[in-house]
């Protein structure tokens with residue numbers, strides 16, 4: 823049994839493998855570098871959702 827969790831980036835559909843995480847934790851997609859939040863974990867599979875990261879001060 824692997825202790826790794828797997829999921830797919832909702833943006834670029836890259837397979838993401840992570841060490842054990844808990845719901846609500848965030849990670850970065852290795853491909854598109856989007857910030858993803860763990861929405862649910864079911865049977866070793868992560869449900870990931872995008873997190874909007876706003877950088878309001880950037881370029882203003």
Ligand SMILES: [Zn+2]
Nearest residue numbers: 831834851854
């Ligand atoms: Zn991605």
